[in-house]
Amino acid sequence: MKSSLTGLLLIACLSTAAAPLAFAQAPMAGHDHAMAANPMVGGAPMYATKDIIDNAVASKDHTTLVAAVKAAGLVDTLKGTGPFTVFAPTNAAFAALPKGTVEGLLKPEKKADLTKVLTYHVVAGNLDSTALLARIKQGGGKAALTTVQGETLTARQVGKGITLTDSKGGTARVTIADVRQSNGVIHVVDKVLMP
Structure with a gap:
């Protein structure tokens, strides 16, 4: 019983700790989408930040x-x-x-x-x-x-x-x-x- 309680507590703590990471990564996902908006040319990614x-x-x-x-x-x-x-x-x-x-x-x-x-x-x-x-x-x-x-x-x-x-x-x-x-x-x- 104590082992099950400890396991549940550990899962709850990890879930709570991981939640801010998921939100912190949300802007990166949007950034990846913005980069993906530029088409590939000649098999290479084209970056709007390059000349x-x-x-x-x-x-x-x-x-x-x-x-x-x-x-x-x-x-x-x-x-x-x-x-x-x-x-x-x-x-x-x-x-x-x-x-x-x-x-x-x-x-x-x-x-x-x-x-x-x-x-x-x-x-x-x-x-x-x-x-x-x-x-x-x-x-x-x-x-x-x-x-x-x-x-x-x-x-x-x-x-x-x-x-x-x-x-x-x-x-x-x-x-x-x-x-x-x-x-x-x-x-x-x-x-x-x-x-």
């Missing part, structure tokens, strides 16, 4: 883009405060370019051309999909986005998604939207846009 470059480096689907950004000398710019909206082509998007295009652009003597292509994928400001869709609606079905390169991309809503059309008529589809960064937002696209 565009730090997150892009983690994505196995963006190694070509990262190499191109390094070759163009744009790392410091994209680590800056921004905010920037980056339409980030995947490795598959770069691989779909005509043979030799990527290799040619990565040559030191083509740095200006590479910079032009890369900055054509960047818009000043923090345009998440809600903001892009609002601009598209205000524009009667399309929105002209002025890129850092100086030319425009045309955004349109197709179904529930967003497409971008470049100055040559090429179209890219946003495949992963709203990847929040400490200095802006990334939207993954399935084609390289050409100025």
Whole structure:
């Protein structure tokens, strides 16, 4: 009897002691949910507390883009405060370019051309999909986005998604939207846009 009473007392004490721990962990559960709101990209978690470059480096689907950004000398710019909206082509998007295009652009003597292509994928400001869709609606079905390169991309809503059309008529589809960064937002696209 004494052993049963001691056991019950021990369980009661442990339950009482554990209750504050459960409440103390509740904010962490909410924090985990907030982190989970950012999608995985290239098999890696994307953190809203990291900048565009730090997150892009983690994505196995963006190694070509990262190499191109390094070759163009744009790392410091994209680590800056921004905010920037980056339409980030995947490795598959770069691989779909005509043979030799990527290799040619990565040559030191083509740095200006590479910079032009890369900055054509960047818009000043923090345009998440809600903001892009609002601009598209205000524009009667399309929105002209002025890129850092100086030319425009045309955004349109197709179904529930967003497409971008470049100055040559090429179209890219946003495949992963709203990847929040400490200095802006990334939207993954399935084609390289050409100025």
